[in-house]
Amino acid sequence: MSNAMIYVGIAVGVVAMAGAIAYGTANQQNYIPEDAVLSQAAEQGLLPKTGALGADLNKEKWHEDPFGDLAQKIKEQNGR
DSSP: OHHHHHHHHHHHHHHHHHHHHHHHHHHHHHTOOTTOOOOHHHHHOOOOBOSSSSBOOOHHHHSOOTTHHHHHHHHHHTTO
């Protein structure tokens, strides 16, 4: 009898968690404003999987480097 109660408790917990996740997902979709604009990364779509653990992010593609000019000058001075 006690094993059955444990299994029922686990099943109820799994169903409750699934319901909470489904509710949260649907609730988030209601709060997207009408004038929302996709970021550049979102417009480019999904990243291809190139690494063993998942997609490799190329942050330089989406974020400007504030020290890019300074780094370029230093590289030129060092002959690289």
